Amino acid sequence: MNIALKGTLPNKPRVLPGCELQGYETLFDESSYWIDAEKIVGEIPPALRGTLFLNCPGRNKIGGQQYGHWFDGDGMVSAVTIKDGRVHYKNRYVRTPKYVNETAAQEILYRGVGTQIPGGPLKNMFRAPSNAANTSVILHGNKLLALWEGGKPWELDPSTLETIGEYNYEGGLSSMQPFSAHPRIDPHNHDLYNFGVFGIPKPKLHFYKVDSEGQMVSNTSQSVGDYAMCHDFAITEKYAVFILCPAFMRTPFKFLLGLCSIFESIQFDRSETTKVIVLELATGKIVMEYQLDAFFGFHLGNAYQNGEELFVDALCVDTMEIMGGLSDVFIERSDDFQFLTNGSRFNRFTLNLATGDVKKTLVEGAVAGEFPAWNPRCTGRENRYTWLATIIENGTPYNFNAFQKIDHKTGELKIHDFGEGRFTSEPNFTPMGENAAEDEGYLVSIVYNHAREKSEVVIVDAKDMQHELAVIPLEHHVPFGFHGYFYTETFV
């Protein structure tokens, strides 16, 4: 059975080929400035106050050498502060060894997930991919942490964004344990849950609980077979849910001997199943496992429990081909690259804890998209609304050019079209207030505007999805990125 949404989409021919490319360009400069109030179009909602922290792979080349994959760019954290109707922007690179040493040498010195050090296998053999600290940034337990799924968090000063250093929760993480870029926070007690996948010779799933004060209180590990990749997960009030796609490290020796990157050694095997596992939050133990026909996906949405059933949202795609497409985002795409048909589709899974039955239901009518967002007070509880970044046929394809809002109760689909030559990223939902309705709030994001060749902070009305309440122009572009969150605290 499919869930059908009601709504219409724009459908325009492509008019601006390659206009997204500048949005991927490196931004070398670091800056800190207030935006002139008279340049702001619209009005910043009086109730909106806080800081949007965002992470992106801001530097994608060094000394004229391009990194081999978008995911290998050095982490650049932005802080957009909205305070008393004024807006401040600041950005700074995370001073990882990769960033510091490559800056000094002006050449590629470190292996990435899709980048090889120039010079052949001997330069790469027995080297692990380096931590680019480029995927997300969270503020939890009085720590601002830049995250990358294959390594440790990097602690930053929230006021200056200066790098304090690699962080391991005071020894809570062992030397080989990674900390993913997708922690989930229980809105009722502010406990944080996260995971990491790593192990030799077989991968293990490491599962962590950090209390609201920032103390790691639980760290458990268990085997998950050969499943080598997991980017995201979801929580309910009692359980954690992981979707393990059949992406296996099929040529580990080629990787170890420096003959290929780790991404090139991981292969998607359609003959295997995608596995859904359920862990109990209290014990970290696997309590159920489900098998489905093979599919791939990066991101999950929210999850919740009703009786014996868990409902879990996830973005799913038939193959892993999208990974190849993400390595060459710096060149103009051919017209046959069809994101609308290749992109991830919104699905809702029903997992029965008593019978072991599993159902995967396509939300029909939802546009292919990524970066699901919901009201954070609903994390682990039933949510009526999900927002996504998506691509519609508005003449400016090949990156996110719209937001969509899904109403799970009525099936209504709403689209916010950013218009010709404007590209967005993750919809960072922030509620209008503690007592506001679930969808009363704002989607705050950084939009690249091709006509200005600069970016702007855009505040969209999350309820009606029509109005850009304020457009705040920046003095430069902000490279396309991944994840961040809006917090009500300010640090300027």
Ligand SMILES: [Fe+2]
């Ligand atoms: Fe992600």
